[in-house]
Amino acid sequence: MxxxxxxxxxxLLTSRKSDLEFTGQQxxxxxxxxxxxxxxxxxxxxxxxxxxxxxxxxxxxxxxxQSLDESLELQLxxxxxxxxxxxxxxxxxxxxxxxNVSMTFKxxx
Numbered sequence: 001m002x003x004x005x006x007x008x009x010x011x012l013l014t015s016r017k018s019d020l021e022f023t024g025q026q027x028x029x030x031x032x033x034x035x036x037x038x039x040x041x042x043x044x045x046x047x048x049x050x051x052x053x054x055x056x057x058x059x060x061x062x063x064x065x066q067s068l069d070e071s072l073e074l075q076l077x078x079x080x081x082x083x084x085x086x087x088x089x090x091x092x093x094x095x096x097x098x099x100n101v102s103m104t105f106k107x108x109x
Contacts, residue, residue, distance in 0.1 A: 003100045013090045020083045027076045038065045
């Protein structure tokens with residue numbers, strides 16, 4: 001891979017890594033919002049009779065929120081895995097760039 005191609009690949013990977021970090025932040029923000037909503041539902045549920053229809057409805061909503069949180073957690077794991085993969089590839093491309101620079105300077109030295 002030539003120097004220009006390596007540099008272009010490096011920039012592309014760096015951009016992809018930034019996109020993945022942003023996606024991870026968005027997923028974490030969504031999980032935080034779900035946690036706040038779930039906390040509010042728990043607060044409301046504590047003031048109700050445990051067997052009342054309202055309490056049962058709130059418990060169903062809490063279960064749905066927890067299920068959604070689990071799905072977001074899986075999405076976050078996938079993003080983290082992709083980030084690690086991109087980071088590994090960035091390091092490999094950086095080595096190629098360093099090798100190209102070293103060989104260029106040996107040629108002109």
